[in-house]
Each structure stands twice: as structure tokens, then as C-alpha cells.
Amino acid sequence: xxxxxxxxxxxxxxxxxxxxxxxxxxxxxxxxxxxxxxxxxxxxxxxxxxxxxxxxxxxxxxxxxxxxxxxxxxxxxxxxxxxxxxxxxxxxxxxxxxxxxxxxxxxxxxxxxxxxxxxxxxxxxxxxxxxxxxxxxxxxxxxxxxxxxxxxxxxxxxxxxxxxxxxxxxxxxxxxxxxxxxxxxxxxxxxxxxxxxxxxxxxxxxxxxxxxxxxx
Numbered sequence: 712x713x714x715x716x717x718x719x720x721x722x723x724x725x726x727x728x729x730x731x732x733x734x735x736x737x738x739x740x741x742x743x744x745x746x747x748x749x750x751x752x753x754x755x756x757x758x759x760x761x762x763x764x765x766x767x768x769x770x771x772x773x774x775x776x777x778x779x780x781x782x783x784x785x786x787x788x789x790x791x792x793x794x795x796x797x798x799x800x801x802x803x804x805x806x807x808x809x810x811x812x813x814x815x816x817x818x819x820x821x822x823x824x825x826x827x828x829x830x831x832x833x834x835x836x837x838x839x840x841x842x843x844x845x846x847x848x849x850x851x852x853x854x855x856x857x858x859x860x861x862x863x864x865x866x867x868x869x870x871x872x873x874x875x876x877x878x879x880x881x882x883x884x885x886x887x888x889x890x891x892x893x894x895x896x897x898x899x900x901x902x903x904x905x906x907x908x909x910x911x912x913x914x915x916x917x918x919x920x921x922x923x924x925x926x927x
Contacts, residue, residue, distance in 0.1 A: 805835045816848055824848045839869035873903040889920055
């Protein structure tokens with residue numbers, strides 16, 4: 712073996728025995744060291760991934776508290792009180808009182824009729840007919856002041872109510888309040904039906920009132 716071959720052999724032997732850092736062969740020292748580095752790198756990556764997976768698996772998971780779902784609303788019929796079942800609706804009650812008042816008035820029971828009409832007007836203040844009927848029976852009983860007030864209440868409820876205008880006009884006429892009475896007579900004519908039998912009487916009364924003023 713030549714000196715050069717011996718020297719090269721010695722160099723190869725030294726290179727093979729020279730350890731790298733921590734016993735790991737140096738990079739770039741042939742194909743075998745490079746393969747060992749690749750294996751070592753793969754092991755390092757596998758160990759690191761395994762440690763990370765273990766950390767993630769062991770980490771406590773914070774669970775959101777379960778959301779309480781409110782119970783669904785169930786619609787049903789509204790509760791009905793016993794009083795509502797037993798008592799008739801206000802409109803029906805008013806109609807019943809009006810009928811009672813008319814029957815009592817025909818029988819000459821003026822106080823009973825007045826009580827029925829008064830109750831009806833209290834239950835439904837917007838019922839002009841109840842106020843008008845109350846005014847009629849009050850005047851029949853001799854209470855013209857409250858009778859006139861009842862007619863005025865009827866006109867406040869329904870300003871164009873023909874019978875309220877007629878009855879108020881008659882009451883005012885009897886009291887000698889001709890100008891105001893004539894205004895309500897004309898309001899009756901404007902609001903009443905053409906076939907109302909009272910129209911002829913009212914027209915005649917207005918002509919007589921007009922003639923009386925002309926004579927004065």
C-alpha cells in the first residue's frame with residue numbers, strides 16, 4: 712500500500728471515528744451521516760408532535776354552560792270570570808232596561824220607568840234614546856228641570872237626534888222660551904224622516920210662532 716493510500720485510509724478512519732456534537736455525526740460527511748440526520752430529524756418531529764398532542768389532550772376544556780331554553784308559550788282561551796258568564800253583555804243589559812222602562816211607562820208606573828231609563832243611561836251614557844225616554848217620564852212626573860237636562864244630555868251624546876230636539880223644543884215652548892224652542896223645532900225638521908207624522912204638527916207650530924211674533 713502506498714503512502715498516499717495509507718494516509719487516506721488513516722484520514723477515513725479518523726473521519727469515521729470523530730463524533731459530532733453529542734455523538735451525532737457532523738453534517739456533510741457522506742451519505743450515511745446525512746441519512747442518520749434525516750432519521751433523527753424525523754424522530755424529533757414525531758416526538759414534538761406527540762408531546763403537543765398530549766398537551767392538547769390533557770388541557771382542560773372550558774365548556775360553555777348549557778343555555779336554558781325557555782318553555783314555549785302556549786296560547787289558550789283567556790280565563791273567563793264567573794261574573795262575566797252570569798252577567799249579560801252591557802249592550803244587552805241596556806236593551807233589557809229600555810224594554811222594562813217602556814212597559815212600566817205604558818202601565819203608568821212612571822217612577823219605575825224613570826229608574827229603568829236612568830240605569831240604562833248610566834250604563835251607556837252615549838245612548839241618546841235612553842236619555843230622551845228619561846226626559847219624557849221626568850216631565851210627566853212634573854220634574855221639568857231634570858227632564859230638560861235629560862234631553863240636553865241626549866243631544867250631547869247624539870247632536871242630531873230628532874226626537875231629542877222635538878221633545879226639548881216642546882218643553883222649552885211650554886216654558887215660554889219660544890226662540891230656543893223654534894231652533895230645536897227646525898233641527899227636528901232637518902233631521903227627521905219625510906214621512907214622520909209629527910212634521911206637520913211642528914210646521915204648524917212654527918208658523919203660529921212666526922205669526923205671533925209678527926203680530927207683536
